[in-house]
Amino acid sequence: MPLAHRVPDLGALELLLAVARLGSLGAAARELGITQPAASSRIRAMETTLGVALVDRSPRGSTLTAEGVLVTDWARRVVEAAEAFDAGAQALRGRRDSRLRVAASMTIAEYLLPGWLIALRAQWPGTAVSLQAGNSALVARRVLEHEADLGFVEGVSAPDGLSSTVIAQDRLVVAVAPGHPWARRRSPVPAAELARTPLVLRERGSGTRQVLDAALAAHGGLAAPLLELASTTAVKAAAVSGAGPCVLSELAVVDELAGRRLIEVPVADAVLGRALRAVWPTGTRPAGPARDLLSLTRAPAR
Amino acid sequence: MPLAHRVPDLGALELLLAVARLGSLGAAARELGITQPAASSRIRAMETTLGVALVDRSPRGSTLTAEGVLVTDWARRVVEAAEAFDAGAQALRGRRDSRLRVAASMTIAEYLLPGWLIALRAQWPGTAVSLQAGNSALVARRVLEHEADLGFVEGVSAPDGLSSTVIAQDRLVVAVAPGHPWARRRSPVPAAELARTPLVLRERGSGTRQVLDAALAAHGGLAAPLLELASTTAVKAAAVSGAGPCVLSELAVVDELAGRRLIEVPVADAVLGRALRAVWPTGTRPAGPARDLLSLTRAPAR
DNA sequence: ATGAGGCCATAAACTGAATTTATGAGCAGG
DNA sequence: CCTGCTCATAAATTCAGTTTATGGCCTCAT
Numbered sequence: 001m002p003l004a005h006r007v008p009d010l011g012a013l014e015l016l017l018a019v020a021r022l023g024s025l026g027a028a029a030r031e032l033g034i035t036q037p038a039a040s041s042r043i044r045a046m047e048t049t050l051g052v053a054l055v056d057r058s059p060r061g062s063t064l065t066a067e068g069v070l071v072t073d074w075a076r077r078v079v080e081a082a083e084a085f086d087a088g089a090q091a092l093r094g095r096r097d098s099r100l101r102v103a104a105s106m107t108i109a110e111y112l113l114p115g116w117l118i119a120l121r122a123q124w125p126g127t128a129v130s131l132q133a134g135n136s137a138l139v140a141r142r143v144l145e146h147e148a149d150l151g152f153v154e155g156v157s158a159p160d161g162l163s164s165t166v167i168a169q170d171r172l173v174v175a176v177a178p179g180h181p182w183a184r185r186r187s188p189v190p191a192a193e194l195a196r197t198p199l200v201l202r203e204r205g206s207g208t209r210q211v212l213d214a215a216l217a218a219h220g221g222l223a224a225p226l227l228e229l230a231s232t233t234a235v236k237a238a239a240v241s242g243a244g245p246c247v248l249s250e251l252a253v254v255d256e257l258a259g260r261r262l263i264e265v266p267v268a269d270a271v272l273g274r275a276l277r278a279v280w281p282t283g284t285r286p287a288g289p290a291r292d293l294l295s296l297t298r299a300p301a302r
Numbered sequence: 303m304p305l306a307h308r309v310p311d312l313g314a315l316e317l318l319l320a321v322a323r324l325g326s327l328g329a330a331a332r333e334l335g336i337t338q339p340a341a342s343s344r345i346r347a348m349e350t351t352l353g354v355a356l357v358d359r360s361p362r363g364s365t366l367t368a369e370g371v372l373v374t375d376w377a378r379r380v381v382e383a384a385e386a387f388d389a390g391a392q393a394l395r396g397r398r399d400s401r402l403r404v405a406a407s408m409t410i411a412e413y414l415l416p417g418w419l420i421a422l423r424a425q426w427p428g429t430a431v432s433l434q435a436g437n438s439a440l441v442a443r444r445v446l447e448h449e450a451d452l453g454f455v456e457g458v459s460a461p462d463g464l465s466s467t468v469i470a471q472d473r474l475v476v477a478v479a480p481g482h483p484w485a486r487r488r489s490p491v492p493a494a495e496l497a498r499t500p501l502v503l504r505e506r507g508s509g510t511r512q513v514l515d516a517a518l519a520a521h522g523g524l525a526a527p528l529l530e531l532a533s534t535t536a537v538k539a540a541a542v543s544g545a546g547p548c549v550l551s552e553l554a555v556v557d558e559l560a561g562r563r564l565i566e567v568p569v570a571d572a573v574l575g576r577a578l579r580a581v582w583p584t585g586t587r588p589a590g591p592a593r594d595l596l597s598l599t600r601a602p603a604r
Numbered sequence: 605a606t607g608a609g610g611c612c613a614t615a616a617a618c619t620g621a622a623t624t625t626a627t628g629a630g631c632a633g634g
Numbered sequence: 635c636c637t638g639c640t641c642a643t644a645a646a647t648t649c650a651g652t653t654t655a656t657g658g659c660c661t662c663a664t
Contacts, residue, residue, distance in 0.1 A: 002334050004313035006391075007384045011306035011622095020535075025641065032304050038623050040641065045622090051395035059631040059640045067394055069533065070435050073412045074390050076535070078383040080557070082309045085376040089308070092369055093353035110375045115561040133372050231371065233322075233378070255382070259417040260598065296562065313651095327612065340652055342612065347651090361611050361660035611660080616653105623648075631640075 008046045010082050013075040015042055016054065020072045023061045084114035091117055091131035098130035100289035103148035105207065107170075107232075108276060109133040111251040112297075113152070119296050120289075127289050136207060143279055149290040151279040152297075154207055154249070156214075164277040167297045171250045172211060172272035175262040177242040183263040191219040191270035198226035200238045200246040212247050215270045236262075247272075310348045312384050315377040317344055318356065322374045325363045386416035393419055393433035400432035402591035405450035407509065409472075409534075410578060411435040413553040414599075415454070421598045422591075429591050438509060445581055451592040453581040454599075456509055456551070458516075466579040469599045473552045474513060474574035477564040479544040485565040493521040493572035500528035502540045502548040514549050517572045538564075549574075 008016075011032075018028035019039075029039035047054050054068035064072060091102070091113070104113055109131060120127055132142055140159035142148040151162070158164035174194065176182045182189060195216040202209050216222055226244045229235050232252050239246035240261045256262040278294055280286050286294050310318075313334075320330035321341075331341035349356050356370035366374060393404070393415070406415055411433060422429055434444055442461035444450040453464070460466035476496065478484045484491060497518040504511050518524055528546045531537050534554050541548035542563045558564040580596055582588050588596050 002313065003316055003381065003384055003388060004311065007312055007388050009306065009311050010309055011304065013387075014305055024639090026639085034622095035624060036641075037625085037643080040643090041622075044642090050391050052391075057641060059629090061640065066435065070394065070408070070411055071387075071391065073535070074387040074416065078380065078387055079305065081376075081380040081383040082305055085373075085380055086305060086309050088376050089352050089354070089373065092372065106372070109372055114376065119561060119563065133368065233375070259421060261421065326610095328610085336651095337653060338612075339614080339654085342614090343651075346613090359612060361658095363611070605664100607664085608662090609660105610662095612658090614657080615655085618654095619650105619652075621648105621650090623646100625646080626644085628643080629641090632638090634635100634637085 006049070007078075008042075008049065008075075010079065012042050012046050013079050015039055016046065016068075016072055016075050017079060019043065019055060019062060020064050020068070023063060025055075025057070025062050083118055087117035087121065088114040088131070091129040094128050094130035098128040100127055100129045100150070100293060101132070101142075101148045102129060102150050102152070102293070103132045103134070103139040103142040104152040105136060105139060105154055106133055107154055107207070107249050107251055108152040110232075112168075112276075116293060116296050120293055123296070124289070124292050127292070129289075129293075140279070143281060146281070149280070150286055150293060152276065153279055154274055154276050156211070156274060158277055158279055161282055162279040163282045164279040165294070165298075166275045167278050167294075168276040170274050170276050172208060172215075172247050172274070173250045173253055173257075174245055174247050174265040174267055174272075175239060175253055175257065176245045176265055177240055178260060178263055179242055180245065180263070182245060182265045185265065188266035188268035190268050191216060194245075194267055194270065195219040195221060196223050197245060198223050200227045200229065200235050200244050201225045202232065202235060203228050203230060208247065208249060211272070211274050215272055219270065308351070309380075310344075310351065310377075312381065314344050314348050315381050317341055318348065318370075318374055318377050319381060321345065321357060321364060322366050322370070325365060327357075327359070327364050385420055389419035389423065390416040390433070393431045396430050396432035400430040402429055402431045402452070402595060403434070403450045404431060404452050404454070404595070405434045405436065405441040405444040406454040407438060407441060407456055408435055409456055409509070409551050409553055410454040412534075414470075414578075418595060418598050422595055425598070426591070426594050429594070431591075431595075442581070445583060448583070451582070452588055452595060454578065455581055456576055456578050458513075458576060460579055460581055463584055464581040465584045466581040467596070467600075468577045469580050469596075470578040472576050472578050474510060474517075474549050474576070475552045475555055475559075476547055476549050476567040476569055476574075477541060477555055477559065478547045478567055479542055480562060480565055481544055482547065482565070484547060484567045487567065490568040490570035492570050493518060496547075496569055496572065497521040497523060498525050500525050500546060502529045502531065502537050502546050503527045504534065504537060505530050505532055510549065510551060513574070513576050517574055521572065 015028055015032055018031050019025055022028050025039045026036040029036045052067045053065050054071055055062040056065055117129060136153045136155055139151040139153050140162060143151040144161055154170055213222055227238055232248060235246050235248060253262055257264055317330055317334055320333050321327055324330050327341045328338040331338045354369045355367050356373055357364045358367055419431060438455045438457055441453040441455050442464060445453040446463055456472055515524055529540055537548050537550060555564055559566055
């Protein structure tokens with residue numbers, strides 16, 4: 001039952017990617033700092049547990065089989081997720097003495113920041129980053145007190161005393177399980193109907209909840225929630241299992257929408273957009289590493 | 303340097319998710335079939351290597367710390383990628399005697415199929431699936447010869463002798479590295495300019511190349527390629543490192559676009575869309591597991 | 605209050621898997 | 635025909651994760 005027994009470990013997946021890239025077991029082994037027999041043995045172990053030949057070995061190198069190409073592509077996605085984990089974890093560990101101290105809202109820290117950190121590392125290696133995640137008020141305070149060099153918040157406007165630039169546009173999405181009646185609607189749901197429908201929501205006080213409250217105030221205000229849950233994950237899980245419609249940041253549900261575990265329900269007459277902003281103390285322009293990071297996050301025309 | 307030493311293994315990540323969900327080390331251990339001290343030790347090891355406390359332990363259970371929530375969310379993405387890997391790998395191993403034999407083009411097998419398989423497993427557990435990946439001609443042949451119950455191809459029209467339904471709309475995307483002049487263009491690139499620009503492409507004969515050839519035939523035809531590479535991955539890598547513009551399926555570059563390693567360049571006057579189709583022998587309607595899978599893949603209005 | 609039952613931590617022995625060292629065999633190219 | 639690359643095999647070693655066994659802490663119910 002546990003996944004870990006059926007999926008090769010990260011080291012083996014990384015090795016497979018190196019073999020694919022370098023075309024040789026031995027070269028891949030050298031790159032990863034292990035010996036060639038170890039690499040040979042790991043690849044072989046992988047092939048036996050998967051039941052598929054992955055590489056064609058020859059006296060002048062190894063190339064992937066057709067199945068190997070596919071497996072390698074799937075492996076790449078696992079390794080990329082692990083890289084994002086690593087980038088985030090390093091920032092979380094890095095503390096006060098870091099060259100770049102970042103404070104970010106949960107949503108941004110969770111979905112966007114790891115990617116930025118990977119890009120930052122690629123472009124300016126050696127930048128030590130520390131991350132503090134929390135709500136908008138915490139981010140604002142850290143930046144104002146110069147405990148953070150750069151902050152990231154989602155919200156309609158920037159907190160007092162802070163300059164900001166919009167780096168992306170987020171959007172709240174109404175989503176339901178595929179079996180829900182709204183999943184088959186052709187026309188958008190009127191905001192008033194959304195307002196009077198019991199929803200699966202985060203608890204009062206979350207940023208998402210506040211935006212939703214404001215957007216539906218003109219349409220009669222939010223009905224009593226169907227469920228009030230403490231985390232984005234719990235809200236998603238409830239909605240996927242059919243509890244009812246949920247409202248979450250687009251960033252939080254892209255995967256579920258792509259995998260059709262949730263279906264987006266268009267809404268009419270309500271503005272559910274919100275800006276994602278980088279913020280810094282008014283007066284001081286971001287410089288050094290903060291400026292580098294900012295340049296990576298600027299949203300293009302999309 | 304190797305990633306595997308800094309990122310906890312999949313078992314530990316899975317354990318962390320179970321702890322988050324169940325609120326207890328012991329309960330999580332039971333679910334994963336290990337003993338409580340083992341779970342305690344793994345979580346502790348994780349905390350020391352990450353340098354961050356992840357769970358608040360108490361005599362009546364364990365809850366995640368603020369950092370723990372973030373780490374768990376990042377871990378979830380790794381585990382989800384591993385689940386996709388597992389689903390794909392199982393289908394690759396499953397052979398002739400499977401209840402559902404699928405043939406799919408590389409792009410679909412790589413990006414879409416694992417998600418479908420996970421959904422299929424969730425909704426109809428115990429369906430044994432076998433997967434054969436290859437080009438359109440191979441998929442068509444397997445389906446015609448009843449070696450596969452269902453096929454998935456990308457292309458303008460369905461192969462002869464096969465019925466089909468469009469399950470999604472794919473699109474070829476022109477993308478460049480952020481430093482490329484086209485990345486800062488405000489106006490779309492005219493098709494004629496694209497046609498006379500040397501591009502980074504897959505080798506002649508690939509589906510992507512064929513669609514591009516057809517689309518640009520009316521605009522002077524493709525210029526000699528800047529680079530001709532054998533795999534989608536190689537094309538992406540070349541484009542990311544600034545070799546020049548590449549043209550790839552939208553599915554292949556969503557991650558790079560989201561992480562701003564590549565920038566999409568809009569193109570005027572050229573139709574770069576193509577349908578993704580499920581195909582089956584004319585006459586026989588998909589039934590049983592094939593029908594179940596088909597129902598999962600039908601594209602909604604998006 | 606006091607015992608029962610949940611939770612987690614610690615210690616020591618065990619097990620097994622991954623690794624290294626050492627070696628051999630096949631193929632290309634000077 | 636030797637040199638240098640490739641990968642495979644075998645045996646010894648090392649190390650990490652696990653289990654078994656125990657103890658402490660807290661809450662709840664008697």
